[in-house]
Amino acid sequence: DAGVIQSPRHEVTEMGQEVTLRCKPISGHDYLFWYRQTMMRGLELLIYFNNNVPIDDSGMPEDRFSAKMPNASFSTLKIQPSEPRDSAVYFCASRLTRARNNEQFFGPGTRLTVL
Amino acid sequence: ELKVEQNPLFLSMQEGKNYTIYCNYSTTSDRLYWYRQDPGKSLESLFVLLSNGAVKQEGRLMASLDTKARLSTLHITAAVHDLSATYFCAVAAYDQGAQKLVFGQGTRLTINP
Numbered sequence: 001d002a003g004v005i006q007s008p009r010h011e012v013t014e015m016g017q018e019v020t021l022r023c024k025p026i027s028g029h030d031y032l033f034w035y036r037q038t039m040m041r042g043l044e045l046l047i048y049f050n051n052n053v054p055i056d057d058s059g060m061p062e063d064r065f066s067a068k069m070p071n072a073s074f075s076t077l078k079i080q081p082s083e084p085r086d087s088a089v090y091f092c093a094s095r096l097t098r099a100r101n102n103e104q105f106f107g108p109g110t111r112l113t114v115l
Numbered sequence: 116e117l118k119v120e121q122n123p124l125f126l127s128m129q130e131g132k133n134y135t136i137y138c139n140y141s142t143t144s145d146r147l148y149w150y151r152q153d154p155g156k157s158l159e160s161l162f163v164l165l166s167n168g169a170v171k172q173e174g175r176l177m178a179s180l181d182t183k184a185r186l187s188t189l190h191i192t193a194a195v196h197d198l199s200a201t202y203f204c205a206v207a208a209y210d211q212g213a214q215k216l217v218f219g220q221g222t223r224l225t226i227n228p
Binding site for chain 1: 157158159160165203205207210215216217221
């Protein structure tokens with residue numbers, strides 16, 4: 001299995017631009033999670049989906065952030081407009097409910113820099 | 116709301132020494148995870164602890180769980196440089212019937228020759 005796939009791996013953009021981060025979960029996994037990691041705030045859960053349905057988006061910082069999961073193999077996290085304080089590493093993770101451990105598997109992350 | 120605290124947050128130690136990282140959490144949970152993160156890399160799963168008294172070992176790392184004390188420990192035996200990384204504990208929390216993880220702040224471990 002290829003694991004969780006994220007793209008792009010690095011993104012540099014200017015303030016005010018729209019940014020779209022992409023995630024392909026492990027095939028067959030029914031949960032998908034978006035996290036943000038910064039030095040100041042650590043690892044924060046932004047939103048998660050179960051069977052493509054958003055369950056909890058209380059971690060999304062503000063209306064500039066939105067996430068979708070149109071099908072079981074693809075999710076996007078969009079920031080519009082982006083701001084310098086959005087600079088962080090964004091991780092996607094997935095898991096399979098039926099697995100005994102309910103373990104989350106993380107993607108390689110997208111390092112976002114907003115100038 | 117579930118809170119997870121690790122200590123220490125920074126740990127510098129010499130090769131060959133033993134040390135323990137602590138993970139405390141504020142409300143009842145039935146499972147706890149330990150992850151490792153190397154600089155600039157993703158999180159790698161180390162251990163999953165599913166019950167009170169659970170102990171898992173892999174090489175020089177051993178993790179244990181005390182659900183009554185709401186405490187997990189990650190013990191490092193005879194540390195080697197390759198174990199330098201940031202270690203996170205994560206505790207399962209249940210929300211609308213779904214499970215999510217709440218992460219600790221991480222412990223940055225540096226092992227010096």
